[in-house]
Amino acid sequence: MKWPFVFRRTHTGEPPINDRAFDLLCLTMAMVLGLHTPQLPVWLSGALALTLGLRWWQRRHWPGRMPAYLKLPLLGLLTAAVIFQYQSIFGREPGAALAVGLLILKLLETETPRDVRVGVAFACFALMAALLFNQSMLVTIGVALGLLPALASLRALQPARLPSTLQHELLPALGLLAVSLPLALSAFVLVPRLSSPLWAAPSTPQARIGLSEQMSPGDFVDLLTDDRPALRVSFDGSQPAPAQRYFRAYVMWRYDGRRWDHVGDTREPATVEAQDAITYRISMEPNNQRVLPALDVPLATPAQAKLSADRELVADKPVNEPLNYSVRSALHYRLQPMLDNPSQQRGLQLPAGFNPRTRALATQWRQRFGKDDAAIVQQALTMFHNDNFSYTLSPAALGHDAMDDFLFTTREGFCEHYASAFTVLMRAAGIPARVVTGYQGGYWSTLGDYLLVRQSDAHAWSEVWLSGRGWVRVDPTAAVRPERVNLGATAAAGDQTGGWYRSPWLQNLRNRWDIVNHWWNEGVIGFDAMRQRGLLTPFGVRDTDASTLNLLLAVACVLFACIGLAWALWRKRGNDTLLLALRALERKLGRVKVLRRHSEGPQHYLRRAARALPHKRDELEQLMENYLDLRYAYDEPPADLLKAFRQAVKRFRP
Amino acid sequence: MKREALRRMQLWAEQRLPALTRYRRPESLPIELHRRRIYIVPTGFGFGFTLLLVIMLVGALNYANNAALLLTCLLGAASTASMLVAFRNLDGLRLITIQAGHAVAGQPLTLQLHVESAGRLHQAVYVTIDGQTQAFAIAADGNSRVVLAVTTTRRGWQPLPRIKLWTNWPLGLFRAWSWLYPQQSSLVWPQAEVGGPPPPLPADDLHRRRLHHGEDLAALRDYRAGDPLRHIAWKVSARHHSLLVKDFEQPEGHQAWQLDWRLLSAMDHEARIARLARWLGEAEAKGQRSSLWLPDEEIAPGSGFAHYASCMNALARLP
Structure with a gap:
């Protein structure tokens, strides 16, 4: 066996590290790789995992570092792979991919304590980088667990240790992290947050499932089977009844025969005469969109958003990080009682040459009910309810005259189909109407006192303008399937979304588990500069400024230093x-x-x-x-x- | 006035920082490490790691990423806590004794340090003496012996160099250390000359043979209290009224060498010592009995290592 002699040991004076330290370092790197896997391409994480495994196996049998003629091509290959995948080496994703790759390659030449220290330090950095992509509680716990082998490998570098097993190597690191948790938490609470970033955060548009600015019947299928959380809502006071939990996001006016489009309208917000108001706080998962869903008609805006003409909440920048905002909304109101002429025109717009049968039906209704718009609305709902329409998440495909096909042939679909068909019918009958998308329903967590709204709660409905009453919400889906509104999307879908994964008890378990995420989002991720300034409100201090925070931080540090010193100086007294x-x-x-x-x-x-x-x-x-x-x-x-x-x-x- | 203030400050420093001042004077064993004499500074890696933490902190704050901020705080707090662990790793250690071996000037002198712990685990503690470093661990309530070698240059009493006990435990971010200056000297033997004449043999009573305790059975004698049982001649004793003991004797091969300082009067002081040292060494190697006559001291004839050591000590002590 000649070739293993290519693995040279150190050439510096430092002694080679022991196997335990190397094993722990490999474990650290594996954790780093594992935590970064979701954002790395599969083939790259696979190749890196293979490299890691091979290096571990090699050092076990033939200790020594890899020669440069193996290392340098791998380095080149890594750079090429990153450029091939991302077309750049700068930015968040390529940077993370490069960092993880370099860490694994660093392992190839790790032979001395110095190598291990450098490796551990950068592994800590890479672990933190994993949180830039996802700061959910599970990932954070994973990262904290990743610190254990990192600290343990530093510990394993020390000479003359008492022998212990690999599992027992991790325990002291866990103990160290546990005792430092109180100090860490107080520092976390008290470190003054930056009110504005020092340098701009790189914005990387990511494809995320969620509501979008367009809607055509059938689009929501992916969304309706995705039960990741979208919003978590806590109400000041009592929560609204299930049938009132309509979270408006997009108001869509423009229809081209197939697709509804949202048009950003930056005019003054429409007038609203509110009869009541409800205040609540929404913690929103990032979706890379600017529109913030709000309950029914928002009256006041949070600091980081504006009201559009249709009373949608539009954030100043796309939501890339979990966002918390407070809104006040009206549940009973008259929205835009006076409709101006251009808006009326837009509310009646229909593309020519589509859906002749639908138009004919609408005309027929108009003739039957005369000027009574409300009766036409009621007639449409009655038709949906009585004429054999069904609710399904896998409807038949629609042709050129989509609404004609839906209303007269297939008669099956879900909220998008109903909202779209209803709105077209109303417009054809001469009633200004528009499609609204958003979320409806949600799971009320009694333990956490908050409403969990999932992506699968996405919904579409209509608003019609009735003279004297303004824009009135009409939910045609409710006419077909009342459970959708009263019990939620899952109940409406029944068994259609399929599989054990959707079984009710599991769903229930997931709903209950979500409370932990809620607390995490509220307590940790949502703890921003605003919340920090209100930290001392219970003690009568309205606005806690940075200098007060620094003072408190210093006091906390001194306090913990005293506790730590007391521990360090404490000695077991003899019993003589x-x-x-x-x-x-x-x-x-x-x-x-x-x-x-x-x-x-x-x-x-x-x-x-x-x-x-x-x-x-x-x-x-x-x-x-x-x-x-x-x-x-x-x-x-x-x-x-x-x-x-x-x-x-x-x-x-x- | 200024001088008075300076003196006061020095006095204060002496009281507050004994390890830098008062303990520089030799102190008697056992020496216990305590908070007044343990010092801690970050290592190079500690400084680097702190820099990394600062970068992580600024990044987390800039991106308003609270999870990353929490992680950074956790790492920072753990690093700080490791400082206290480093302190505790030295605190309570006690240097009980130092056993010095025998060394000839110019050769390394082995020291065996007996270190004890006061009911606590100590791992990865280094001892540095005279540029030599050795690591050791002590299990809870245990003790440890560390063997190190120091260099010697000349014969005579040599005070032990300062001892540094230090540790980077547990993460290598901080170094805690303490200086010990035990009040102990070890005697370094003189170096023997390389070649030279053999010792002068005494001419008189060359043929006198002396009986010496040895292997050959010489005679039987009456039992005396303290004689080993196995020396009793049981069969013969059975025929007598008293116990008889086999007496072993050995004729001495050679006369004891008389190594006399005064015979070498023609030589230089150190050269005389070197010669006597060589002769003693040869006598020890051959198992030859020898006696040593020095100006202030004379050592009766004897052989064996104890005899050799006392002779060499006497030589080493010479002015």
């Missing part, structure tokens, strides 16, 4: 009461400069003390005799004599 009493006597004599020498026994020492303090001579000699008696006359000194001796020492004043 007699000896402790003698030590106390020595301390008292030490104060008057009669110090016991190393070479002195108690007898010599106390004799010398008696000579040095003539006025205390008798007392000291008595103490000495008592001590010698207690020490040498008994196997186990009697408790009462011992107590008397201790009290005598206590009374003694040099």
Whole structure:
């Protein structure tokens, strides 16, 4: 076997590291790789995992570092792979991919303690980088667990350790992290947040499933089977009834026969006459969109958003990080009681040459009910309810005249189909109407006192403008499938979304588990500069500024330093009461400069003390005799004599 | 006035920082490490790691990434806590004794340090003496012996160099250390000369043979208290009224060498010592009995290592 001799050991003076340290470092790197896998391309993470495994196997059998002619091509290959995948090496994703790759390659030449230290330091950095992609609680816990082998490998570098198993190597690191948690938490709460970033965060548009600016019937299928959380809503006061939980996101006016489009309208927000108001707080998962869903008609906007003309909440920048915002909304209101002419035109717009049968039906209704718009609306809902329409998540495909096909042929679909068909019908009948998308329903967590809205709660409905009442929400899906509104999307879909994954008990479990994520989002991720400034509100301080925070941080650090020092200085006291009493006597004599020498026994020492303090001579000699008696006359000194001796020492004043 | 203030400050420093000042003077064993004499500074890696933490902190704050901020705080707190662990790793260690071996000037002197712990686990503690470093661990309530070698240059009493006990435990971010200066000297033997004449043999009573305790059975004698049982001649004793003991004797091969300082009066002081050292060495190697006459001291004839050592010590002590 000639070739293994290519693996040279160190050429510097440092001794090679032991196997334990190397194993722990490999474990650290594996954790880093594992945590970055979701954002790395599969083939790259596979190749890196293979490299890691091969290197571990190689060092086990033929210790030594890889030669440069193996390392350098791998380095080039890694760079090429990253450029091939991302067309760049700068930015968040390519940067992370490069960092993880370099860490694994660093392992190829890790032979000395110095290599391990460098590797661990950068592994910590890479672990933190994983949180830039996803800061959910599970990932954060994963990252914290990744710190264990990292710290343990630093520990394994130390010489002359008592032997222990690999599992026991991790425990001290866990203990260290556990004892430092209180300090970490107080620092986390008190470190002043930046009100504006020092440098701009790189914006990387990511494809995320969620509501979008367009809607055509059938689009929502992916969304309706995706049960990741979209919003978590906590209400001040009581929560609205299930049938009132409509979270408006996009208002769509423009219809091209197939697709509804949202048009950003930056005019003044439409007037609203609110009859009540409800205040609530939404914690939103990032979706890379600017529209923030809000319950029904928002009245006041949060700081980071504006109201559009249709009373949608539009954020200043796309939501790339979890976002918390507070809104006040009206549930009973009159929205835009006076409709201006251009808006009326837009609310009646229909593309020419589509859906002739639908138009004919609408015209027929208009003739039947005359000017009574409300009766036409009711007629449409009655038709959906009575004429054999069904709710399904896998409807038949629609042709060129999509609404004609839906209304007269297939008669099956879900919210998008119904909202779209209803709106087209209304427009054809001459009633201004528009499609609204958003979320409806949600799971009310009694334990956490919040409403969990999932992506699968996405919904589409219509708003029609009735004179005197303004824009009125009409949900045609509710006419077909009332469960959709009252019980939620899952109940409406029944078994259609399929599989054990959707079984009710599992769904229930997931709903309950979500409370942990809710607390995490509220307590950790949502703890921003605003919340920090309100930190001392319970103590009567309205606005906690940075200098107060710094002061508090300093106080907390001093406090924890004191606790830590107390621990560090604490020593187990002996259980020899007699000896402790003698030590106390020595301390008292030490104060008057009669110090016991190393070479002195108690007898010599106390004799010398008696000579040095003539006025205390008798007392000291008595103490000495008592001590010698207690020490040498008994196997186990009697408790009462011992107590008397201790009290005598206590009374003694040099 | 200024001088008075300076003196006061020095006095204060002496009281507060004994390890840098007062303990520089030799102190008697046992020496216990305590908070007044343990110092801690970050290592190079510690500084680098701190820089990394600062970068992570700024990044987390800039991206308003609270999870990353929490992680950074956790790492920072753990690093700080490791400082206290480093301190505790030295605190309570006690240097009980130092046993010095025998060394000839110019050769390394082995020291065996007996270190004890006060009921606590200590791992990865280094001892540095005279540029030599050795690591050791002590299990809870245990003790440890560390063997190190120091260089010697000349014969005579040599005070032990300062000892540094230090540790990077547990993460290598901080180094805690303490200086020990035990009040102990070890005697370094003189170096023997390389070649030279053999020792002068005494001419008189060359043929006098002395009986010496040895292997050959010489005679039987009465039992005396303390004689080993196995030396009792049981069979012969059975025929007598008293116990008889086999007496072993060995004729001495050679007369004891008389190594006399005064015979070498023509030589230089150190050269005389070197010669006597060589002769003693040869006598020890051959198992030859020898006696040593020095100006202030004379050592009766004897052999064996104890005899050799006392002779060499006497030589080493010469002015």
